[in-house]
Amino acid sequence: MSHDLMVFDPSAPRYRAEFIAWYEQQTQWSEEHGYNDVQVCSAVLQAWYAEIIQTFPDMNGMSDEEFDESRATDYSLGTVMVYAAFAWSQAQTAHETVTRLAQKHGVGFFDVSATDGVIVFPGEDE
Numbered sequence: 001m002s003h004d005l006m007v008f009d010p011s012a013p014r015y016r017a018e019f020i021a022w023y024e025q026q027t028q029w030s031e032e033h034g035y036n037d038v039q040v041c042s043a044v045l046q047a048w049y050a051e052i053i054q055t056f057p058d059m060n061g062m063s064d065e066e067f068d069e070s071r072a073t074d075y076s077l078g079t080v081m082v083y084a085a086f087a088w089s090q091a092q093t094a095h096e097t098v099t100r101l102a103q104k105h106g107v108g109f110f111d112v113s114a115t116d117g118v119i120v121f122p123g124e125d126e
Helices: 016-026 043-055 088-105
Strands: 002-008 074-077 080-087 107-108
Touching: 002 043, 002 074, 002 088, 016 080, 043 074, 043 088, 080 088, 088 107
Parallel strands: none
Antiparallel strands: 002 080, 002 107, 074 080
16 A cells, blocks of 8 residues: 655646646646656646655666565656655654645645545645
């Protein structure tokens, strides 16, 4: 199991019902590219990703010697969102880090793993 969080471009729909429909469409993984290349992301998501991997490295780019099971994170990189699956042991730290960096970089945040996950848009507090 993982603790799943998502950050998204500020252009995402603002009303919960429309956002959830948009989220479900995004997680069909139907964009015409692989989901391991940060270059497909918007500039604000690229900046967020560059900083988050300093604390939670992308498991897709780690060698066996570098692999740290507690911090290694599985990222799916889309044009308008980044979906991240963190180790459960890192849930609290991941949540705090993701939300802090989302505010810093002006991207939204969605707590995918929560039953009624909070959606925070840039400029809003959780």
